[in-house]
Amino acid sequence: MSEPVLSLKDVGLRLKGNAGMVDILSGITLDVAAGETVGLIGPSGSGKSSLLMLMGGLDRASAGTITALGQDLGPMDEDALARFRRAHMGVVFQSFHLIPTMTALENVAVPLELAGIGDAFDRAEAELKTVGLDHRIDHYPAQMSGGEQQRVALARASAPRPEILLADEPTGNLDGVNGAAITDLLFGLQERYGSTLILVTHSRELASRCSRVIRLRDGSLDTALQEAAE
């Protein structure tokens, strides 16, 4: 295996709950290679989404180290993490999380603008065309269907051509037809740009399209399944 794009060593996450501290994740160690597609599966509450958030630097691990593209995320402050995501990561959520006060085009352009790219809007428009939404560029999120919003979110995540694409149940809020369309788009984009894709899903069908599936149970890796896949 070549130098991993993402490397987790003994990662744990403890959060304060009503009944005291709760271990959400513990002892997670795994490497993800460049260009790999990884499906994170497991029952509700097993810590899939939390793990994805840690990988994206959206939350901080309580233990262990997370290295992305050779850089340790632990010592980075909020701004450094934001800059790292801007340069190397795209994130897609189950609830889309578009900025409600911005049009589709503006939403897609934001990460490009933040990266200081001159033709941000042209590229954003092209990206929207890629996901089949060139007729919706001036619409606000509230004026679009769930499937359309998720396509905008996909365009936003992939527009800066990130090395790592993280997706948290990207089809969870969509019907079968829309879910399938988004799945095709997601894998299409990953293939076209050669990104590393890590996605959280409940869908066996979606997981089966990944090159590797990792199962979590009670905040730890279910090694049986991982070994089987390898």
Place this chain on the structure above:
Amino acid sequence: MIALAWRLARRELRGGLRGFGIFLACLALGVAAIAAVGTVRASIEGGLAREGAALLGGDAQIELTYRFASEEEAAWMNDQAVAVSEVVDFRSLATAEVDGVTERGLTQVKSVDGLYPLIGSVRLEPEIPLAEAFGTADRPGGVMERVLADRMGLTVGDTFRLGTQDFTLSAILVTEPDSSAGGFGLGPRTIVRTADLANSSLLEPGTLFSTQYRLLLPEGSDLARLKAEAEAQFANAGLRWTDARNGAPGIAEFVDRLGAFLILVGLSGLAVGGVGVSAAVRAYLATKTSVIATLKTLGASRTTIFLTYAFQIGVLTLVGLTLGLVLGAALPLLFAPIIEARLPVPAAFGIYLGPLAEAAIYGLLAAAIFTLWPLARAEDIRPAALFRDALAGGGLPAPRYLLATAALAAALIAAAALFSETWMLTLWTAGGIIGALIVLTLAALLARFLAARATRLKATRGRTSLRLALGSIGGPREEATSVVLSLGLGLSVLAAVGQIDGNLRNAITGDLPEVAPSYFFVDIQSDQLPGFNDRLANDPAVSRVDSAPMLRGIITQINGRPAAEVAGNHWVLEGDRGVTYSQEVPDNTRVTEGDWWPQDYAGPPLISFAAEEAAEMGLKLGDEMTVNILGRDITGTIASFREVSFENAGIGFILSMNPGALAGAPHTHIATVYAEEEAEAAILRDIAGQFPNITAVRVRDAIDRVSELLGGLAAATSYGASATLLTGFLVLIGAAAAGQRARTYEAAILKTVGAARATILGSFALRSGLLGFAAGAVALLAGCLGGWAVSRFILDTEFSIIWSNALAVIAAGILTTLLAGLAFAWGPLSARPAHVLRNRE
């Protein structure tokens, strides 16, 4: 259905009042401000009523101008009263030799008899009785206010002079019981005994003084009957009656007017609060969208939905009103000692139901006006909202709600007019507030439109913070509208007050040195006029001297009928007016109609009357007019009208006659002297030294006094406007707090896609700043418009924009929104994106 709605409302209210802080604060503050102003006004009026007799210095007073009571009048007074005290009031120059230098000070002299004061007592320092302070006939004494004694460098025991009479300053005057009854005085008070002025040459016939006869009446006297009797008996003698029912009419009227005005300013505060109330209700109902949609899915009718939420808002309104009323009643009581110390009149602080009811009515109507629209929208929510993340729909509510809003607004305006008894001012204020609200709404819409457009501009591309800011102003949320409305309205009031005050000050002080005289000299006896003119004619620093004979008279009849019947209550008929005579048309005077009398005219009296006032009174050439001068009726025919300017502080007489008509009456002269400022001191020294009876009024000092008064008025108004601005700030805080959830969400997404905190903070600051600028700019426009209208139509002065005030308003707008916006920025900036975003899953 009502019972069901009430049950539903009660269940929803179980959640408590959380989230309604701003609603309650806005309503309570608006109501409290109005209730407090009303309570203070009622307290002062209560104090004036309770101590009317003490303020007046007797149960009743008859005031005469520039003469003493006739035997007949004195006899009538003695018949009615248990005791009659005579007080003479006039202006004079007090002089004193201090360390070899002659010091002079303008003073308002009150000379009294042995009975003074009939009611209350004079407090002196050292504490000696007034009679003792007056000394003996061969060595008379007097008392003066500390400010005058200090100005002249006098201490108790020193000698000062009034006219040609010396007095020993035997004590400092601390308080006089009847200080409020007199009108506007140009100088501090001096009190001496009238008998001691016999040799002062100050009370010669024709000099300007007034006499006040204070009557102590038998218990149970009918004041109204006595007033009518006095006025009937001495109808044309020019007497003015005042009695204890309203002991200080000038002050009572002033307090009444100022109170009414401040309440109108308070209403604008309530309007600002209304914007906050409206925003709070909208925000609350937005959180209830799913509840409403669910209720509708289960079969609730539109009316049930409307009533359910109307009940909830009604309960909250009552809580807000109660808070406001308690605050408004308690604050004046709490600050009573401080307020009382600063008031020149007594006040009876207490709880007055009238003003509280007035404030409650305003609060109730304002709450209804501002909550009706959002409530009307609630019933429009469709069950489908459960399945879609629908933003609150825009557009107008059903016509019945529009009608109801209009009716409520009309009721509020009518109530304000009824309570303030000033229809014009109320309508102007209401028009101003409604106009400002409309302009501000349009401005907010325009700002949102422009912001939305600007995000598409190439120029904003790549400037992420700016585009984020513009995006959130122009986007589909309504926060921008309520910020621009609330802050804009508060700033508009402040801007208007600033512009009016500034322009008024400019009108008084700005241009005066160019056109106004340095001194007014009054009480120049005819035989002193040549000497007076000689001194000034030889002074190269004097550019101009105008003088005119000065008498005072009361217009009693027009064409044989009582003047008031012909010309109503025109101000010219209120009391006595200056009357003059001259052979020729004076300089700076233009005859607009009719002819001036010929040089050698010796026929029956002819009158030249001020053209503008004549037109207002409906006078025409050939009308006969009777003027009572020194108790004597003189009837003349109006032969001409002329233009008289009162603006440049020169000599302006409403009424002039041919010399033959008046020359025989005892009179003095008035003069205005235009001189360089450096020469003023020498002129005063020479004139006052040569003619001790002549009183000089330095125009600059008089202007300072007027400016001081205006300053007080402007300050009172500014406090009112500040309450409005404070409410505006509360609304801003409310808007910022309401927007915090959205802001936190936005920040989390932006961090996810790679925005650093500085970028996010920059966009928050820019958004606040831009909104503040928009509100400030519109407020400036509205304020200047209001200021112009008031200056032009009410004050009749020139208007020009005071840029320092204007820029301060815009700066205040930006600063206030920045403060409110940034106060709520920390939460969104510090939140971890994962937590925020997962909570929204």
